[in-house]
Amino acid sequence: MSSASALRVPTAPAVPAPAREQALRPEVNQAHVRFIGLGKTYPGQAQPALQGIDLNIRRGEIFGIIGRSGAGKSSLLRTINRLEQPSQGRVLIDQVDIAPFDEDRLVALRRRIGMIFQHFNLMSAKTVWDNVELPLKVAGVAKAERQQKVRALLDLVGLADKHQVYPAQLSGGQKQRVGIARALVHDPEILLCDEATSALDPETTASILELLRDINQRLGLTVVLITHEMAVIRDICQRVVVLERGQVVEQGKVWQVFGSPQHAVTRTLLAPLQGKLPAALQGSLLPTASNRDAALVLKLVVFGEPQLSGLFADLGGQVSLLQGGVETIGEHALGRLIVSVRGSAHDTHGVLERARRWADDVEVLGYVD
Amino acid sequence: MWTERLLQGLWDTLLMVGVSSLVALLLGIPMAVLLVTSDKGGIYQAPLLNRVVGAFVNLFRSIPFLILMVALIPFTRLVVGTTYGVWAAVVPLTIAATPFFARIAEVSLREVDHGLIEAAQAMGCRRWHIVWHVLLPEALPGIVGGFTITVVALINSSAMAGAIGAGGLGDIAYRYGYQRFDSQVMLTVIAMLVVLVAVIQLGGDRLARGLNKR
Secondary structure, three states: OOOOOOOOOOOOOOOOOOHHHHOOOOOHHHEEEEEEEEEEOOOOOOOOOEEEEEEEEEOOOEEEEEEOOOOOHHHHHHOOOOOOOOOEEEEEEOOEEOOOOOHHHHHHHHOOEEEEEOOOOOOOOOOHHHHHHHHHHHOOOOHHHHHHHHHHHHHHOOOHHHOOOOHHHOOHHHHHHHHHHHHHOOOOOEEEEEOOOOOOOHHHHHHHHHHHHHHHHHHOOEEEEEEOOHHHHHHHOOEEEEEEOOEEEEEEEHHHHHHOOOOHHHHHHHHHHOOOOOHHHHHHOEOOOOOOOOEEEEEEEEEEOOOHHHHHHHHOOEEEEEEEEEEEEOOEEEEEEEEEEEOOHHHHHHHHHHHHHHOOEEEEEEEEO | OHHHHHHHHHHHHHHHHHHHHHHHHHHHHHHHHHHHHOOOOOOOOOHHHHHHHHHHHHHHHHOOHHHHHHHOHHHHHHHHOOOOOHHHHHHHHHHHHHHHHHHHHHHHHHOOOHHHHHHHHHOOOOHHHHHHHHHHHHHHHHHHHHHHHHHHHHHHHHHHHHHHHHOOHHHHHHHHHHOOOOHHHHHHHHHHHHHHHHHHHHHHHHHHHHHOOO
């Protein structure tokens, strides 16, 4: 097989990354999946579905792609196993450009990449067992080995007793478990999840996410998932990229992006997770101080557990806690507080400076009388 | 004597319909697969081939059977060496039934969810794997239903073939029932045909239902 040309290691062009990602930028040789200047334009459409995507996905991480519907998430995910053909740029898997692959090499590549789907995409005419066995069968794996593999995987996903059942008789969560078992039969290095929990209820979603996390840790495989549910990203991803109109608008570690989203789109997407202001407060917020006694309302984000004594000492004046809580994202605690500071309207600048000493992200929400 | 004549007619009808529907099945499914997979967005996309096969199917579908039968006489003589009898009827019956069945099977194949094809590609299926393990099994209940319709349509056409000397129940009904005004023969043949069609329809429906796991 003349694989020399396809195996060439391409030279890496400089990847422009947002400033905050600079420090986190992985070594190039760590990248499991790498997008370089990726673009996709569908025939007959003026607006490209993807443009100028430069990303590295590291080996063994759970990587999330979020964005509004139509942002290009699905197209991006599908370039990894070439269900979608890029119009520009390259996709490298383990440093190998997959664009020139013929059918043989593409089939071999796809056996290294499992994929699960929003609507499960199980064969309705095949039993659970036959669905999971199919990828092995078409790969010409011997029967004894197939049986051993399918049994082990149905055990892993907790469906050993359902092997003779047809998909129509299963619940959504069970169908997705079959999908996961099927995606794992070739011991893939990468698992692509296309809105894998979007058709499931919250409880089932939690159990499927638990399973994905378990697989990621036990088998060490790289998971790339797309979703429009922010909670999914928060619960299992380590890093996240935000897409808007086919472009990357923000990327970074999940706890940082969720803690202090920089881009307006990210803020909008995250809004449902961030707790609303109490209605009464929302109604009385003013953009400027109406008098010297007005209180300044701040939103403070702290990476870690907030030390409140420090806050009160630093801010001075009359500090009231209006709302607050600590959530855990990955192994990181993230404190989010809304406070009002009275008696300092004349010195907003000073208050902000002191607040910034204490908090990692400070946002002025407004003033109340 | 009448019993014997009617049974012979039944046997001829079953033979004509059986052979031509079997050949239509064997030729129609590949034709349907070709029509679906060579279409735009299909796994063996080939627009020109698709258009040629599609036009060919439409051509034969648009010719009424009686005319097709007469027009095919030279071809029939070439294939089976005669233009008279059961085997001579099999040729035009098959040629009429194949495109008919191919179009019905095509509809069932098209109804297979594109997500399943995508899933098969993602799991490392080659294209012929997708045809064999995904498209055909998933469309099978619909194909069985379509085949039942084809067989019933063939019984219909075979009666017409009987009228130009192919034998079968249609021939008996025409010669004795129509030309000799023997209404008893006519009614008996009608009753036999009704039972035959009912049995085939019932069997086909049951099989299709059993195969459908959705």
